[in-house]
Amino acid sequence: MRKADFFVMSAIVMLAGCGGNGAPEANASNAPSDAPTTEAAIPAPSEAAAATSDTAPVMPPPVPMPPAPPASDIGAPPPAPPVSSLTPEAMKGVKGARAVLLTWARALENRQFGTAWDQFGNPPASRAAFTKWWQRYRTITVSVPTGEMEGAAGSSYYTAPAIVTGDTIEGKPFRLQGDVILRRVNDVDGATPAQLRWHIESADLKAAGS
Numbered sequence: 001m002r003k004a005d006f007f008v009m010s011a012i013v014m015l016a017g018c019g020g021n022g023a024p025e026a027n028a029s030n031a032p033s034d035a036p037t038t039e040a041a042i043p044a045p046s047e048a049a050a051a052t053s054d055t056a057p058v059m060p061p062p063v064p065m066p067p068a069p070p071a072s073d074i075g076a077p078p079p080a081p082p083v084s085s086l087t088p089e090a091m092k093g094v095k096g097a098r099a100v101l102l103t104w105a106r107a108l109e110n111r112q113f114g115t116a117w118d119q120f121g122n123p124p125a126s127r128a129a130f131t132k133w134w135q136r137y138r139t140i141t142v143s144v145p146t147g148e149m150e151g152a153a154g155s156s157y158y159t160a161p162a163i164v165t166g167d168t169i170e171g172k173p174f175r176l177q178g179d180v181i182l183r184r185v186n187d188v189d190g191a192t193p194a195q196l197r198w199h200i201e202s203a204d205l206k207a208a209g210s
Contacts, residue, residue, distance in 0.1 A: 086099065094158065100119050101182060104203075105144050108140050113134050116134075137169070137174065151186070160180055162203070164205060179204055180202070180203045180205075181203075184199070
């Protein structure tokens with residue numbers, strides 16, 4: 001009977017030593033020592049910034065360029081001051097004459113043919129006929145270099161060479177040239193306000209080569 005008890009006790013001791021179902025407990029020592037971790041795969045901030053700097057350099061913003069001047073102003077003389085800004089004495093001289101001359105030239109360039117017609121003292125044609133004649137040109141550029149002043153028989157004259165270029169409505173280039181003569185009556189008794197102002201006396205423009 002004691003021998004049987006001994007075997008029972010031995011079996012109980014052996015079961016207690018196995019620790020339940022016999023499955024080994026997982027612990028940190030069972031994991032491979034060289035397994036990659038999530039923290040090791042994330043680059044340091046300084047390294048990421050360096051990589052970004054090497055692959056995508058920051059470029060400075062482009063410097064804006066000034067707009068090109070209008071074609072009609074390239075090589076043209078400086079514009080005369082507006083007639084309204086001139087003193088009465090200046091209106092009698094070269095500045096007054098050129099103010100009227102450039103008003104005529106710029107009006108043609110801007111296709112304001114009525115304004116160009118208004119600069120004549122005795123227009124060579126009616127306003128409608130003048131406008132119709134200039135409407136044959138699609139683009140107009142007028143160059144009026146410095147002219148010469150002279151006086152005769154109680155009047156002052158200012159003569160300047162003019163060159164008119166551009167394209168016709170059909171797209172063909174054209175060139176007109178000739179003298180533009182301006183006149184004003186000097187301060188004499190009986191002169192009308194219109195006669196005392198500078199105005200275009202004639203504009204003898206002809207096709208180049210004719």
